[in-house]
Amino acid sequence: DEALIARAARAGAVVQRGRAVRAADPAARSIRFDDGGQLAGDALFLATGKHELRGLARDLTARREPPCVGFRATLPGSADLTGVIEMHLFDGGYAGLLLQEDGTANLCLSVARDRLSDGAPALMQAIMAEAPHLARRMAGNMPPSFEAIAGVPYGWRAAASVPGLFRIGDQGAVIASLAGDGIAIALHSGTSAAQAYLRGGAQAAMGWQDQWRRRSRRPLAIAEALRHGAAGPWGRGLLMRLLGLMPGLGVQAALLTRISAPRTGGRKSAARSAHRPG
Secondary structure, three states: OHHHHHHHHHOOOOOOOOOOEEEEEOOOOEEEEOOOOEEEOOOEEEOOOOOOOEOOOOOOOOOOOOOEEEEEEEEOOOHHHOOOOEEEEEOOEEEEEEEOOOOOEEEEEEEOHHHHOOOHHHHHHHHHHHOHHHHHHOOOOOOOOOEEEEEEOOOOEOOOOOOOEEEOHHHOEOOOHHHOOHHHHHHHHHHHHHHHHHHHHHHHHHHHHHHHHHHHHHHHHHHHHHHHHHHOHHHHHHHHHHHHHOOHHHHHHHHHOOOOOOOOOOOOOOOOOOOOOO
16 A cells, blocks of 8 residues: 555655545535545545445445445464465355464454344354354454444445546445455556546546446456355355365356456457456
């Protein structure tokens, strides 16, 4: 993050820290800060991740499935996690575990909302009972604290836009975390949105958003099928047996959840995103 911010500043971007954007007005293409200040421009690039912004909240009225809840905690690291990303499956969700630069382990969970009726500590106790290897990783200890985000609408895609509004990253398409492609989608959508703006200005937002929705349809649908399959005991068992018999299926599944570059110059095949899985 710091490397990207520093490069943007060297390229001429004005970077402001310590100010949070509280609301936006898409018609005026303006934002309001927590200190009461305002800023307007020719276009807005909405990149608030899974968090909603007043005035530009995602339309979730047509969703049949309640949004999931995300948790993040830090655990003691282990040398045998070096170069490894572990995924632990349980009913109604999954957890990812990997080493961070400081030697600690990052634990991220996606959980169906109906499993939270008794609170986070009770949920973690239940998950450790269902995922014994994760319990061993945690040495039976409860993380001291959790960061949580409610209302993660996996599978959601922005249906349309207005002139001057580019929804990028999770604000344009929310792929299941198990696909491991969220960061690549953020970078890829941000780059292509910026290129669209440089080519066509603020009016390019609607065409770009429609193109992004179409390009993300199949990868998100495949990721959703994998997420729902992993969330139940029957589907989870089938997936594990198939991967045990044919490990290469994991690679193919990862490739199928990548958003490909658009077709150009009459080429017969679309080029794949250069971002590596995970």
